[in-house]
Amino acid sequence: MLREFIGKGNKKAIKDYVKDMHPYDLAEQFEGLNEGEKEILLKSISDVMLADFLSFLSAEDAAEVFQDLDGLKQKKVIDIMEPDDATDVIHELEDELRETLEQTLADSDILELIDYEEDETGSAMTNRVVVLNPWMDIKTATKKVIKEAPTVESINTLFVTDEEGLFIGVLMLRDLIKTKAPSSVSAIMREHPFVLDTDAITKSAQAMRNYAIYEMPVLDKNGILLGMLTLDDALDLYREEAQEDFEKLAALPETIEGPPYRVALHRLPWLVILLGLSIPIALVTSLFEEILSTVAILIVFQPLILGSAGNVATQTLAVTLKLFASDEKRIGNDARREILAGMINGLFIGLIAFLMTFLFATINNSLTTAPITMSLVVGLSLWLTVMIAPMIAILIPVTLRALKFDPAVASGPFITTIIDITALFIYFGLATMMLGGVI
Numbered sequence: 001m002l003r004e005f006i007g008k009g010n011k012k013a014i015k016d017y018v019k020d021m022h023p024y025d026l027a028e029q030f031e032g033l034n035e036g037e038k039e040i041l042l043k044s045i046s047d048v049m050l051a052d053f054l055s056f057l058s059a060e061d062a063a064e065v066f067q068d069l070d071g072l073k074q075k076k077v078i079d080i081m082e083p084d085d086a087t088d089v090i091h092e093l094e095d096e097l098r099e100t101l102e103q104t105l106a107d108s109d110i111l112e113l114i115d116y117e118e119d120e121t122g123s124a125m126t127n128r129v130v131v132l133n134p135w136m137d138i139k140t141a142t143k144k145v146i147k148e149a150p151t152v153e154s155i156n157t158l159f160v161t162d163e164e165g166l167f168i169g170v171l172m173l174r175d176l177i178k179t180k181a182p183s184s185v186s187a188i189m190r191e192h193p194f195v196l197d198t199d200a201i202t203k204s205a206q207a208m209r210n211y212a213i214y215e216m217p218v219l220d221k222n223g224i225l226l227g228m229l230t231l232d233d234a235l236d237l238y239r240e241e242a243q244e245d246f247e248k249l250a251a252l253p254e255t256i257e258g259p260p261y262r263v264a265l266h267r268l269p270w271l272v273i274l275l276g277l278s279i280p281i282a283l284v285t286s287l288f289e290e291i292l293s294t295v296a297i298l299i300v301f302q303p304l305i306l307g308s309a310g311n312v313a314t315q316t317l318a319v320t321l322k323l324f325a326s327d328e329k330r331i332g333n334d335a336r337r338e339i340l341a342g343m344i345n346g347l348f349i350g351l352i353a354f355l356m357t358f359l360f361a362t363i364n365n366s367l368t369t370a371p372i373t374m375s376l377v378v379g380l381s382l383w384l385t386v387m388i389a390p391m392i393a394i395l396i397p398v399t400l401r402a403l404k405f406d407p408a409v410a411s412g413p414f415i416t417t418i419i420d421i422t423a424l425f426i427y428f429g430l431a432t433m434m435l436g437g438v439i
Helices: 002-008 011-018 023-031 035-044 047-055 059-066 071-080 083-092 095-104 138-151 173-178 201-211 231-249 260-286 289-294 297-326 328-363 371-402 412-435
Strands: 157-161 167-172 215-219 225-230
Touching (some): 002 035, 011 035, 023 047, 047 083, 071 083, 083 095, 138 173, 157 173, 157 225, 167 173, 167 215, 201 215, 201 231, 260 412, 297 328, 297 371, 297 412, 328 371
Antiparallel strands (some): 157 167, 215 225
């Protein structure tokens, strides 16, 4: 239907059609239009609808649409948008346009959010909130809520501060409505958890989940109320952070859209780097040429050793990164648990590997004259590597965290390479000691 109106070029019909649409639905249909149709649509809808609709596009797509608007319309749209959504769009603009726009926003509260890092809570908060004082009577507070309601994102939670802006607590709208005069804000307000503007968004999202809060007050380090973080905004950023961590965990460069050749070129450097990481494994193998040439059966079980250790390390790394995002205080306890679990799993896996190897070596007796010793080499190697793998998978991200690096950089392929080198030294080292004289 929208395409039909656009095809006829009837701007009034387009405007009437979209005015009752949810901005999300309009954003979905917008993605399927060609460039000419998009241009007609953007010229037909109101500034309010345009601002709402941009909030439901990805920041990159919203910036692309935004930069094609004229300067006056850009200013109007940015002023209408929620500060956190506007900040996301501004961050994606080209430097020259961003600087020009920031100059026109000299008196806007949006500027307060632009300087935050993208993973900080302050970048996702809105500073358009209703602020009350504890000495206000119920009637005065109600009048203020009614007056400011059209300009704020939500009035479900009302924030209470002293005359200097220090956060004291919150007042729920339902409590304000139910309370009869005479009474004051201080009589019905309550204490409330809060987060700091510099807290990681993952930490703030976790706090909202723990306390079952939909609107979280955001303070600066001095306790001054700066704004609030809403659950939908927290979840959006939490999802983006999770996606970035997943990409790092897989050593995948930032996801991009585009034709296959562009995606391939974007990933090629990383694939070359990962290819280079396999060289140390080959070098370690070359150090044990003598034992490998005399006991060829060792090669048969090499994938078993490397695969098991890598699987355990990846599981432990995932648990560690999850704790960094949710509850860092538990890392010590969970580290001990993972290491003990590795020891137990290694013992059972090593025993199974011993039996499998013994059966294999007995059936193929031409491959080795010492099946029991060979089975011990494989079983002990698996036990040791599966026991050591969690230690490495915990130590590396914890060390990176202590050095102020993103622990997700300890991605699967990188940490697996370290595990593989360690496993090869254990496996071939034990083989050299135990099988060196049994040829």
